[in-house]
Structure formats: structure tokens, C-alpha cells
Amino acid sequence: MKGRRVVVVGASAGIGRAVAVRAIDAGADVTLVGRRADKLDDAIAEAGGGQAIVADIASEEGCHDLGEQVAADGDVDLVLHAAGAAPFRLVADTTTEEWDHVLRTNVLGFQRTLQALLPSLAPPAIVAALSSETVSDPRHALGPYAASKAALEALLRQWRLEHPGLRFCNVRVGGTQPTEFGDGFDPDLFGPVFDQWLRHGLFQDQMMDTAEVADVLVGIFAAALAAPGVGLDDLVLRSPSGVAGSLGDALGTEAS
Numbered sequence: 001m002k003g004r005r006v007v008v009v010g011a012s013a014g015i016g017r018a019v020a021v022r023a024i025d026a027g028a029d030v031t032l033v034g035r036r037a038d039k040l041d042d043a044i045a046e047a048g049g050g051q052a053i054v055a056d057i058a059s060e061e062g063c064h065d066l067g068e069q070v071a072a073d074g075d076v077d078l079v080l081h082a083a084g085a086a087p088f089r090l091v092a093d094t095t096t097e098e099w100d101h102v103l104r105t106n107v108l109g110f111q112r113t114l115q116a117l118l119p120s121l122a123p124p125a126i127v128a129a130l131s132s133e134t135v136s137d138p139r140h141a142l143g144p145y146a147a148s149k150a151a152l153e154a155l156l157r158q159w160r161l162e163h164p165g166l167r168f169c170n171v172r173v174g175g176t177q178p179t180e181f182g183d184g185f186d187p188d189l190f191g192p193v194f195d196q197w198l199r200h201g202l203f204q205d206q207m208m209d210t211a212e213v214a215d216v217l218v219g220i221f222a223a224a225l226a227a228p229g230v231g232l233d234d235l236v237l238r239s240p241s242g243v244a245g246s247l248g249d250a251l252g253t254e255a256s
Contacts, residue, residue: 005078010033013179018211018214023218032053060112071119088142132172135149156170173237175203
């Protein structure tokens with residue numbers, strides 16, 4: 001990754017942060033983008049490099065400012081869009097405000113970010129966006145999230161069609177820890193919903209490790225950047241373990 005310029009959107013936590021740190025370690029010039037300045041500073045301190053841009057991609061103004069700051073430093077080789085929102089709610093109970101937030105963040109946020117960064121992208125740059133296995137394997141209480149990721153995947157295909165030469169990569173990711181994905185989940189709803197996930201065989205016995213996922217992604221992107229004639233349309237990262245038999249199995253505890 002030496003000499004490569006990378007922008008990671010959603011670098012405050014989870015896979016985005018882990019990829020940013022790993023890419024810096026591999027020699028890339030990385031710009032970390034997120035809403036929380038303290039979290040970005042922590043990631044930069046851990047990595048020993050990189051620069052932060054504080055921006056809210058759910059805001060049109062935030063995306064515009066992001067684009068201007070990135071453009072000031074020249075062309076970008078790789079954009080990883082890892083920002084996302086996931087309301088934990090049964091679909092019949094999901095409010096208009098929750099739908100608005102998840103679509104504004106997961107779909108419009110990507111659209112506005114890419115529009116803002118487009119002047120800094122030239123073939124054969126890679127634009128990768130994190131999607132979810134819930135698109136193909138829906139789960140109770142994650143319907144709005146899955147719908148937003150399905151829309152994101154369709155949007156990626158449209159960008160690929162209209163901007164040949166740029167390489168758009170859809171990355172479907174399964175259960176990964178540690179992340180902040182479930183931090184805001186309603187604990188009263190979590191138990192019965194998780195039981196439904198288990199009953200339908202929708203949870204792996206072991207989740208993937210965030211750092212290992214980052215290692216794999218950075219390795220793949222490094223190889224692709226060295227092979228500009230090779231497209232990278234779709235990746236699926238999922239634990240190879242079997243289906244969890246209980247809540248204890250899934251969480252690695254003795255409690256059920």
C-alpha cells in the first residue's frame with residue numbers, strides 16, 4: 001500500500017477504523033473520516049499516522065466540505081465507505097424518523113460522499129462500500145437496515161454502469177466483533193429477536209474478528225491496486241463456522 005492514498009469513511013470504529021489502521025501500517029496515506037473527533041484521534045494515535053476529517057455524511061454540507069478537503073491533497077486510489085446506521089426495530093414498529101435516518105445515512109450518505117469525492121477519483125481507483133449479509137438473509141428487527149443495504153448495492157451497480165474505468169466493489173460482511181453495531185440495540189427486544197435468528201439458522205457459531213477482516217480487505221485491495229486491469233465487483237466475507245445452537249454459543253459464553 002506504499003504510496004497509495006486511501007480515504008476511509010466511517011473510520012471512528014469497527015471495520016472502518018480497523019481498515020484505516022491496517023492501511024496506515026501497510027504504508028498508505030490514509031484520511032480517516034467520521035463524526036467523532038476523539039475517536040478519530042484515538043485511531044490515528046494507535047496507527048501512528050493518518051489525518052482526520054470530521055464530517056457527518058448524513059448532511060449535504062458535511063459531504064461538500066469533505067470533498068473540498070480531500071481534493072486539496074490530490075487524487076485518491078481507494079475509498080472505503082464503512083459508515084452506517086442500523087435501527088433495531090421490527091418493521092411494523094419502525095417510525096418514519098428511523099426510516100429517514102437509516103436511508104439518509106446508508107444510501108444518501110454514500111451517494112453524497114461519492115459525488116463529493118468524484119473529482120478526486122480517476123481510473124482505476126477503487127470505491128468499496130460495506131454491505132451486509134442481511135440483504136440475502138433477512139433477520140427479525142433488521143429490516144430497515146437490510147433494505148438500506150439492498151438499495152446501496154443497487155446504487156453501486158448504477159455508479160459502475162455510468163462510470164466505467166472506476167472500480168466499484170460491494171463488500172458483504174457477516175457477523176464481526178468487536179464493533180459498535182449492536183451497542184444501541186434495545187435489550188428487551190434483543191432476547192426474543194435473537195432467539196428467532198437462532199431458530200432460523202441465521203447466526204454463525206463464531207463471529208469474525210474485526211482485525212482479521214481488516215487484514216483480508218487491505219490485502220485484497222493492495223493486490224487489486226497493483227492490478228489495475230482487474231475488476232473487483234463483489235466480495236463476501238462470512239465466518240466459516242457452523243450455525244450457532246444457542247445464545248451462549250454465539251456470544252462465546254456459558255449463558256444461554
